[in-house]
Amino acid sequence: MNDLSRIDWNLLPALDALLTEKSVSRAARRTGVTQPAMSNALKRLRRHFRDELMVRSGNAYQLTPVGERLAPLTSELVRSTVDITSSVASFDPRSSSRRFTIAATEAMQTTLVPAVLTATASAAPGTSVTLVAPFVEPFRTFDDVLAGTDGWLAPSEMLPGRNHTGQWWDEWVCVVSDDHPTVGDHLTLDDVDRLAWVVPTIRGTPIDHVGVFAAHGLDPHVAVYTEGFVSVPFLVGGTERVGIVQGAVANRLAPAAGVRAIPCPWPTQPLRVTFWWDQRWASDPAHTWFRDLVEATMLAHRVAPAG
Structure with missing residues (x-):
């Protein structure tokens, strides 16, 4: 009518x-x-x-x-x-079939995300989670990532002023082969200068730690640039190269890659990760539940210092 x-x-x-x-x-x-x-x-x-x-x-x-x-x-x-x-x-996790989409690098998918998936499956067995990479198409900007997902696991300084939940701590460490012939339990600045390096990049840009070399008057040979982080331990294992990677990645992959984590020979800033999310989810009960779950998981799985 x-x-x-x-x-x-x-x-x-x-x-x-x-x-x-x-x-x-x-x-x-x-x-x-x-x-x-x-x-x-x-x-x-x-x-x-x-x-x-x-x-x-x-x-x-x-x-x-x-x-x-x-x-x-x-x-x-x-x-x-x-x-x-x-x-x-309202939201009933036990009966929901909601699908959540998380943007996360392969490093996050290797370290923190498995714990999030375990917690989600336990509390809401009918839900599902889709994982997407944040630095590839169709995401051209940070706003695109937030608009196209339920949230993004990314460094705490990435999106100032935006909504975020929880904090997960990690640190940067250096990795060398288990049987490296010249590096023991510590890496010196002389080692940094003489050894070949494996350096991760994001969209082709090396991570900030490369700038540390110049700050110490060093000009080491970067033998390998690799897009991402998870491959770093495997590109170091069995060689005399040295790499830099997140502590959680090193801890998770060291046995398989045949490497060991050691402190970098310069002060490193703690790596703090949070769960960024778009304002449109502010009052959504399912998303509120999921944010709380992610926050609790972050708190329970903070990484102990490596090396």
């Missing part, structure tokens, strides 16, 4: 109550408004539909033919609205 599709939706509860109760006073009690307010709503509804909707018959009201046709339609619309409101006002 076209007239119903164009109605002021704020009047729907009043219309449903009036057509169900066939009484202004009972409709007012049902919706929790005053009787004058319900009488005013009835006047507006009569003007909208150009019909009385209900007419007095003795001491009671009867619905007009238009009112009779509107009654079941209105009741169904109100029920649907309540169902929709209920569905977004």
Whole structure:
């Protein structure tokens, strides 16, 4: 009915109550408004539909033919609205089939994300998680990453002023082969200068630690640039090269790659990761639940210093 599709939706509860109760006073009690307010709503509804909707018959009201046709339609619309409101006002992880999308580098997917997946599967077994890489198409900007995902696991300084949840700590470490012939338990600046390096990059840009070489007057040979972090231990193992990588990655992959983690011979800033998310998720109950889960997982899986 076209007239119903164009109605002021704020009047729907009043219309449903009036057509169900066939009484202004009972409709007012049902919706929790005053009787004058319900009488005013009835006047507006009569003007909208150009019909009385209900007419007095003795001491009671009867619905007009238009009112009779509107009654079941209105009741169904109100029920649907309540169902929709209920569905977004609460979230039951045990019965949900929600899919969450996380942007994370392969380093995060190797270290922190498995713990997030375990926690999610345990608390919400019907949900699923999609992992996407943040520095490839279709993401051209940081805003694209946030707009296209439920959140991004990235350094705490990456998106100042944006919404974020939780903090996970790690550190940068150097890695050398288990059987490196000249490097023991410590790496010296002389070692840095004479050894060939494996340096990770992001979109072709070496990580900031390369600048540390120049700051110490060093100009070591970078033998390998690699896009990402997970491959670094494997490009170092079995060689005399040295690499730099996150402590959690080193701890996770060292046995398989045949490397060991040792402190870098210069002060390194702690690596702090947080879960960045877009403002549109602020009031979403499922996302709120997921943010809390990610935060708790970050707290439980902070990495002990390597080396």
